[in-house]
Amino acid sequence: MDARAPELRAVADPADLDREEALARLFERHYASMLRLAALLGADDPENIVAEAYYEIYRKWRRLRDADRAESYLRSVVCNLTRMRIRHLQIVRKHTEPPVAEWAASAEYTALLHDDQRALIAALGQLPPRQREALVLRHWMGLKESEIAKAMGISTGSVKTHTARGIAALTQVLENRR
CATH class of the missing domain: 1.10.10.10 (Winged helix-like DNA-binding domain superfamily/Winged helix DNA-binding domain)
Structure with missing residues (x-):
């Protein structure tokens, strides 16, 4: 048997399991509304914005003072990321050639x-x-x-x-x- 075997066994931290469960519930309840929020705010890639927002809340879960306020924090993150993405695109568009064809709705x-x-x-x-x-x-x-x-x-x-x-x-x- 390998001497490192005890180190290789994954021991699940109860705090990590709680975080995983809480985030899964948050995702189930609010993914669609966060996606609509990002789209209505003008995000060109709302799925990526929402995915990044969930990643941010995952990373900072332990620093949340009140897990019950996770939804409002998630909403703030979606708003901020959308705003930053729009600003970034405005700067990029200023410094690129105009597109040949305009975007058309399907x-x-x-x-x-x-x-x-x-x-x-x-x-x-x-x-x-x-x-x-x-x-x-x-x-x-x-x-x-x-x-x-x-x-x-x-x-x-x-x-x-x-x-x-x-x-x-x-x-x-x-x-x-x-």
């Missing part, structure tokens, strides 16, 4: 969305990033202003301002459409 994507939905999503895409983020978190994710403030890293008053301005801009764009 036939399946276009067929699935009703005309009003397409108009709303297009109008949402025209908003400044902070307004879009506040509206998505409020109306699509159903968060309270305090939760939005935490996810965006801003004050509650700023959330109210971004939400009000975003609604006003969407209203104007959609009324001009009629």
